[in-house]
Amino acid sequence: MCALLVTGAPVGRDQGLEVRSLSLAEYRWFLAGHRRASFLQYPSWAEVKDGWRSELVGWQTPSGELAGGALVLYRQFPGTRKYFAYLPEGPVADWSDPHLGRWLDPLMRHLRAAGAFAVRIGPTPAYRRWDAAEVKAGAGPGRRISDLLATEVDPVGAALADRLRTRGWRRCGGEDDGDAQPRHVFRVPLTGRNLDDLWSGLNQEWRRNIRKANKSGVETVIGSGADLPEFYRLLRITEERDGFRLGRSLAYYQQQYTALNAEEPGRMRLYLARHQGEILAAHTMIVAGNRVWYQTGASADHRREVRPSNALQWRMMSDAHSLGADEYDMRGVPSTLDPDDRSFGLLRWKLGTGGQVVETLGEWETPVAGAANHALYRAFQAYLARR
Incomplete structure (x- = not known):
């Protein structure tokens, strides 16, 4: 454990x-x-x-x-x-x-x-970081993030890991299991960058998909708690399609939305992508202090060619920037770099934003x-x- x-x-x-x-x-x-x-x-x-x-x-x-x-x-x-x-x-x-x-x-x-x-x-200090270009170049059969030379090793994180071990603390689990929170996360730095910088940081596929969504008439809006049942319906579709199970009920997300927004209005936001009057994607975002997190994403199986999820992420990233956030944290990614592994698709998708894979101390x-x-x-x- x-x-x-x-x-x-x-x-x-x-x-x-x-x-x-x-x-x-x-x-x-x-x-x-x-x-x-x-x-x-x-x-x-x-x-x-x-x-x-x-x-x-x-x-x-x-x-x-x-x-x-x-x-x-x-x-x-x-x-x-x-x-x-x-x-x-x-x-x-x-x-x-x-x-x-x-x-x-x-x-x-x-x-x-x-x-x-x-x-x-x-502990919050990062341990190691890899730039998106380096991770993409290092992908291959049987490969993992830990096989790559890190772009940066955080001196505070490295020293802290040694101090915890010396004091008898045990690091939980392995690279992809044992922790309740993700060991590897993906973060897009926002400090010192304008929206043009963020746009140029996206790879060509992401920019093309966002343009396609706009041209197709995809509309991105902030929903309300009343839209959570539709978010949850799309989440169950996403879990079935992508082969994972978060194990959360609709009541869990409703309780989370109510509790976080009661503490501060706008702490948890539900973003919706509509096309021809239908909600095709729904993503949740959390705002606290100087930080913003993309928490959970869901999308329909049909009309994926209009790229609603890319449009939503660009809207959320832009909103995080306007809020003055230091970074846009896209949360967990798998440690695998093997293109044949089903979970690699999630990492590949996030790499397109041009951020960094960050290994936390766990x-x-x-x-x-x-x-x-x-x-x-x-x-x-x-x-x-x-x-």
């Missing part, structure tokens, strides 16, 4: 940190100053996760300053009063601090007191100190494996 962290306030080497529970107002105030936090660390995400209880926590300096924060989700292990603690793409902390124990030790003490037997985190787990907790952790792993 076997979570993103954003840099928090710098902490002097002589300063200790303690973790305490935060009120909703305190946590929202903290996030307002850390606008690169993942949407999975916003309070509204706890309302999406049925079966989990939540807590907002913060790292406090001796002077009372909040240096970091996190949304913690707790899942009770059946038949016990113990919990699995999960910080999805979090906490929001200073991962560049070489004194990692000042962050993790007080966190583990707090979670142990809360009844946690194991903890999973998702999710990391450790049992909480104590023999009983270690035994329960092993039982929990076996439980998940059976599920």
Whole structure:
């Protein structure tokens, strides 16, 4: 089995940190100053996760300053009063601090007191990056992204991975499994670029398809919660066509849409592509701080020649730019570079936007100190494996 962290306030080497529970107002105030936090660390995400209880926590300096924060989700292990603690793409902390124990030790003490037997985190620093052109050139039978020399290795991410291993944390799963959040993502940088730059960054196929959609009369609009049933119908068609199953119900997306937009109007948006009065594609986008994510896409099987999905993505990317986002995160991609693998098509499609494949640090787990907790952790792993 076997979570993103954003840099928090710098902490002097002589300063200790303690973790305490935060009120909703305190946590929202903290996030307002850390606008690169993942949407999975916003309070509204706890309302999406049925079966989990939540807590907002913060790292406090001796002077009372909040240096970091996190949304913690707790899942009770059946038949016990113990919990699995999960910080999805979090906490929001200073991962560049070489004194990692000042962050993790007080966190583990707090979670142990809360009844946690194991903890999973998702540090945000990137580990490696590959430019789209390099990935495309490296595709071939049996090849994987890890076979390519990275365009860039993030020094903070590389150092953090070593520090976590030294402290006994275990990286979850492999390249394409084990993590609840995607290990490899695709991101299009927006900072310092105008729309002409973004357009020229698209490959010829993407530009041709967007022009074709416009010429064919494809209209892109922002829908509402009332359009979610149509989105979900198209999603089931997409899952069947592309051979995957997200395992989410319509009620899940309705709950997500309601919770995120109740926290801030426009946090979750549903984009629709219409042609001759019919919705042919529907994609969801999430906005939080200075970041924008394309979350889930769905499209019909017919009239694909008018390229509704390309038109939608260009609209969403343009809107992300107008919102002042640092990047347009297209979320997960597979690690395979084998054109014969069915999942390679998703990667190939995203490569056309001219962004980068980013390998995150992935999710990391450790049992909480104590023999009983270690035994329960092993039982929990076996439980998940059976599920």
